[in-house]
Amino acid sequence: MLKRIITGAGYVVVMLAVFLLREFVDYRAFHLFTLFITVVGTFEAARAVTPWAIKGTFSTAIIFSGLLVPIYLAVEYMILGGYGFISAILLIVLAVLVIGAICLIKKSGIKTFLVSALPFIYPAIFTVFMLCANEMGKDQGFIVLLLSFVISPYSDTLAYFVGSLIGGKKLCPKLSPKKTWSGAIGGTVGGAIGAVLVYFIFKSRISVNFFSPLLLFVLIGVVGSIVGIFGDLFESFIKRRAGIKDMGNLLPGHGGVLDRVDSTLFLVTFLYLIFLIV
Numbered sequence: 001m002l003k004r005i006i007t008g009a010g011y012v013v014v015m016l017a018v019f020l021l022r023e024f025v026d027y028r029a030f031h032l033f034t035l036f037i038t039v040v041g042t043f044e045a046a047r048a049v050t051p052w053a054i055k056g057t058f059s060t061a062i063i064f065s066g067l068l069v070p071i072y073l074a075v076e077y078m079i080l081g082g083y084g085f086i087s088a089i090l091l092i093v094l095a096v097l098v099i100g101a102i103c104l105i106k107k108s109g110i111k112t113f114l115v116s117a118l119p120f121i122y123p124a125i126f127t128v129f130m131l132c133a134n135e136m137g138k139d140q141g142f143i144v145l146l147l148s149f150v151i152s153p154y155s156d157t158l159a160y161f162v163g164s165l166i167g168g169k170k171l172c173p174k175l176s177p178k179k180t181w182s183g184a185i186g187g188t189v190g191g192a193i194g195a196v197l198v199y200f201i202f203k204s205r206i207s208v209n210f211f212s213p214l215l216l217f218v219l220i221g222v223v224g225s226i227v228g229i230f231g232d233l234f235e236s237f238i239k240r241r242a243g244i245k246d247m248g249n250l251l252p253g254h255g256g257v258l259d260r261v262d263s264t265l266f267l268v269t270f271l272y273l274i275f276l277i278v
Helices: 002-024 027-052 057-079 084-105 110-121 124-134 138-166 181-201 213-242 257-277
Strands: 170-172 176-180
Touching: 002 027, 002 138, 027 057, 027 110, 027 124, 027 138, 027 213, 027 257, 057 084, 057 110, 057 124, 084 110, 084 124, 110 124, 124 138, 124 257, 138 176, 138 181, 138 213, 138 257, 170 181, 170 213, 176 181, 176 213, 181 213, 213 257
Parallel strands: none
Antiparallel strands: 170 176
C-alpha cells in the first residue's frame, strides 16, 4: 500500500508538471506527454500479445507508435492544419490493413489478426484524440484534458471506498472480480464531484453552449465515470486473455502506464467529442 501511495503521489507531481508546462511554456508541450503514453502504452500492449501475434508484430508496433505523433504534428503544423487527425487515423488503418494482409498470406485465423492488430489500435486511437483535445485551444483544450485526468481518479477513489464499505453484487466478476455495483454507483458520484470542482475552480475559462453549464459538468462527470469503467474493463479483458496481472511494471504498486491511464484514454475521447458539440 505504501508503495502504491508513493507512486501515486509521484504520478500527481508529474501530471502537475505536465500541465504547468502546457500553461506557462507552450500548450504543445503536452504532445510530448502524449508521445510518451503512445510509445510506452504500445510497448506494453504489444508485449502482452506477443505470444499469440504474428512474428514481427512487437518491433513493428514500436516503430509505428514512435511515428504516429510526429506524423500527426508534421501534417498539422507543416502541411495542412486540421488534417493531423486524418493522417494519424489513416496511419492506424494502414497498419491494420498490412497486418490483415500478412494474416491472409500466412492463412492465419481471425483471432491471430485481432491479437496482432491490437497494439496498432490500443492505445493509439485514443492518444490521437488526446492530441486533438490539446489542439482545441489553450482554454478549451485545458478543460478537456484536465477533466480527463480528474474524473477518473475521483471516480476510482469513491468507487473503492463505497465498494469496500457496502460490497454487494459484482459488476463483472469474470473481468474484474473486485468491482461491485455499489462501487460503480459511488464512482459515478465521485466523477460528478471531480467535474463540478473543475467547473467552479476554472469557471472563467469555460465556454460552452448549454443552458446550464453546471448541469452539463455534472452529467459529464456521471457519464464520464461510466465511460471510464468501460475503459478499465476493456483493459481487464486484455489482461485476462493474456494471463497477466498488469500491463507493465513501470509504476510500482500500479502496474504499467496503461494500467494508470486506461480509463483516462476512453474519457478523453468521450470528452473531446462532447466539447466539439457544446
